[in-house]
Amino acid sequence: MQKPSSRLLQHFPQIIHTFTTRHGGVSKPPYSSNNLAFHVGDKPEDVINNQRSLARSLGYELKKLVHMRQIHSDKVLIVDTTLHGFEHPPECDALITNEPDIPLMVMTADCTPVLLFDPVENVIAVAHAGRAGAIKAIVPKTIRKMQQHFGCKREDIRVVLGPSIQNCCYEVGEKIAKEVTEEGFGFAVVERQGRYYLEVNAIIHRQLQDLGIRHENIEDLSICNACENDTFFSYRADNQKTGRIAGVLMLKQP
Numbered sequence: 001m002q003k004p005s006s007r008l009l010q011h012f013p014q015i016i017h018t019f020t021t022r023h024g025g026v027s028k029p030p031y032s033s034n035n036l037a038f039h040v041g042d043k044p045e046d047v048i049n050n051q052r053s054l055a056r057s058l059g060y061e062l063k064k065l066v067h068m069r070q071i072h073s074d075k076v077l078i079v080d081t082t083l084h085g086f087e088h089p090p091e092c093d094a095l096i097t098n099e100p101d102i103p104l105m106v107m108t109a110d111c112t113p114v115l116l117f118d119p120v121e122n123v124i125a126v127a128h129a130g131r132a133g134a135i136k137a138i139v140p141k142t143i144r145k146m147q148q149h150f151g152c153k154r155e156d157i158r159v160v161l162g163p164s165i166q167n168c169c170y171e172v173g174e175k176i177a178k179e180v181t182e183e184g185f186g187f188a189v190v191e192r193q194g195r196y197y198l199e200v201n202a203i204i205h206r207q208l209q210d211l212g213i214r215h216e217n218i219e220d221l222s223i224c225n226a227c228e229n230d231t232f233f234s235y236r237a238d239n240q241k242t243g244r245i246a247g248v249l250m251l252k253q254p
C-alpha cells in the first residue's frame with residue numbers, strides 16, 4: 001500500500017504533515033527498516049539515520065523536532081522554543097504549539113496517531129491514543145487545552161486519525177472488554193463468534209462528536225496497520241519486537 005496522506009491537511013500551505021511507513025530506512029530486522037523510536041532496542045545510530053532522512057525530506061532541523069516519552073497517559077504539553085525535545089523528549093502523550101518550525105512527532109505501532117490543526121489560530125497538536133489514552137480522553141484534553149491556551153474554536157479544529165489497529169485485528173480478553181464497557185465505551189467492543197475485539201477509533205470519534213468537532217473536519221484514514229503489516233509496524237502483528245512509525249506535523253514560518 002502507498003504512503004498515507006491526509007486530504008484534509010494537504011490543502012493548508014502553512015503546515016507540513018506526514019505519516020511514515022516502515023520502508024525507506026536503514027534499520028535491520030525486526031526494526032526494518034524505517035524505525036524512528038530509540039526506546040525499542042534498535043541501534044541508536046540507525047534510528048538517528050532514519051530521523052535525519054525524514055528531517056531532510058520534510059525540510060526541518062532535526063534538533064528542533066519534539067517527540068515524546070509516551071506513557072499511555074492523559075498528559076498534554078504545550079511546547080515552545082525553550083524545550084529541547086529531541087535530545088530530551090518530555091514524558092507525555094500529546095504536544096501542542098503555535099510556534100513555527102517546531103515539528104511535533106507522535107510514534108505508534110498499533111495505537112492511533114492523531115494530528116490536530118486549527119488554521120484560524122494557527123495551532124497544531126499531535127496525540128498518542130491507544131486504548132488507555134483514549135479511555136483517559138487524551139484527545140478531548142488536547143482539544144480543551146488548545147481552546148483554553150490559544151483560543152481555538154471547536155468549529156475550526158481539524159482532526160486526523162492515522163494508521164492504527166482496528167477491530168479486525170485488535171482482539172482483547174473478556175476482562176478488558178468488560179472494563180471498556182464499564183467505562184462507558186461498550187459501543188467500541190465488537191463481539192464475533194464469542195471473541196471480543198476493540199475499535200479504539202470509535203471511542204475517539206464519539207469524544208470528538210461530544211466536543212462538537214465538525215464531522216467534515218474529522219478524517220479517519222481507516223488504515224489497519226496490522227492488516228497492512230507489510231507497510232507499517234504493528235506491535236501485535238510483529239509479536240511485540242518491532243519499530244515505530246511516526247505522525248509529524250509542523251507549522252511553517254508565515
Ligand SMILES: [Zn+2]
Pocket residue numbers: 165166167168169170224225226227228
Ligand atoms: Zn486489521
